[in-house]
Amino acid sequence: MTKVAVEFTLNTREQNEFVETGSTLLSALRDRLGLYGTKAGCHQGTCGACTVIIDGEPHLSCLTLAERCRGKDVTTLEGLAPAGALHPLQQAFMDGFAAQCGFCTPGMILAAKCLLDRNPDPTRDEVVDAISGNICRCTGYEPIIAAILTAAQGLRKPARKRA
Structure with missing residues (x-):
């Protein structure tokens, strides 16, 4: 698979990650960054366990492509406090x-x-x-x-x- 660079802000810190094209934000958070507060539930966008905040709005990270977060501000549970x-x-x-x-x-x-x-x-x-x-x-x-x-x-x- 092809990897793409994704620069974004994660929990107030600048992040530059190489992710596989088509991989989800959920996968990047849990598998690449070790942030396990974002839960992997249904992988279909129906349970809400993977909710994160992107630019001030709730988003289902299991349905959000990681590469679509380029230039965005992402907050997970780990970034709240x-x-x-x-x-x-x-x-x-x-x-x-x-x-x-x-x-x-x-x-x-x-x-x-x-x-x-x-x-x-x-x-x-x-x-x-x-x-x-x-x-x-x-x-x-x-x-x-x-x-x-x-x-x-x-x-x-x-x-x-x-x-």
């Missing part, structure tokens, strides 16, 4: 027991982040719509929805000033 701290969505999922097996969690969190970035005060229905492309077989979705709404509330609060 700098220096090992948890992002408020990750913290809300943990505190609210929103993850059972955890397989869908990365995709859910990234889909939710896209929603909260464009709408910091979503309704329950807007949260449901935002995660509608992500399948969870364990939770019944209620803890996930509650965690996203909790994170939204926390993100809207002004940061406390330290004395």
